[in-house]
Amino acid sequence: MGSKQIHLIGAGSLGLQAADILLAAGQQGEILAYDDNTSLHSSELLPGVFIQGGIDLVGKLDPGSMVAIAIADTAVRQRIYSNLRQKGYKFPNVVHPAAVISKFAHIGFGNIIFPGVVIDPAATVGNFVVLNKNSSVGHNAILEDFITITPNCTLTCPVDSGVFIGMGARLLPGSRVGENSIIGAGAVVNKPIPANVIAIGVPAKIKEKGMIK
């Protein structure tokens, strides 16, 4: 990372981890954090990383400002970006130095990539994807935008926008996860999962209750 200030949206657990990754990656410029939880305001997220105030403050920054969105909820992350996308900000990738990303992988912007993540050559990661620790993205995986991948997942198929994948899930080749669906922790996905459902188990099946609108 560089010497320029970074504005970090989200001071919850993902914000904490993103700040830690920025520092591990050598960020020298100030990291300024924002969160709508007023009880956090004026406190320190990490030593030297102060929470400035609500997220609305970010909308008042100068064009060219560097902004990272560290909000785990995929829909909220998407909404925040759509409010900021016309402002002329830069959305860098926040990448831990212990992630291994092939130089032949295709990576967009605004992503947060944890230690232990491995991304193969020819894999595609879109924009504003969170890839949590020790998850792997195979050469045949195509991850669209605003996806949250939690720790220890194995991904070897396309994943559409807005998907949340629980810890330790495995997505086998030939499968796919449709837009905004949730895959439960520990699931093994061996067939295409449609959009807007929750799927759990081994092999993964759609839960009858709890369908998401």
Ligand SMILES: CC(C)(COP(=O)(O)OP(=O)(O)OC[C@H]1O[C@@H](n2cnc3c(N)ncnc32)[C@H](O)[C@@H]1OP(=O)(O)O)[C@@H](O)C(=O)NCCC(=O)NCCS
């Ligand atoms: C799939 C998930 C979203 C479902 O949440 P939910 O709709 O609130 O479901 P509930 O907790 O009400 O459970 C409903 C039923 O599904 C079962 N179930 C829930 N999650 C399951 C999972 N991952 N695998 C297998 N069964 C699961 C429950 O045991 C329960 O079964 P029962 O009706 O026989 O008692 C959630 O359990 C999950 O796996 N979340 C991922 C958490 C995670 O990895 N977070 C990352 C932190 S970094």
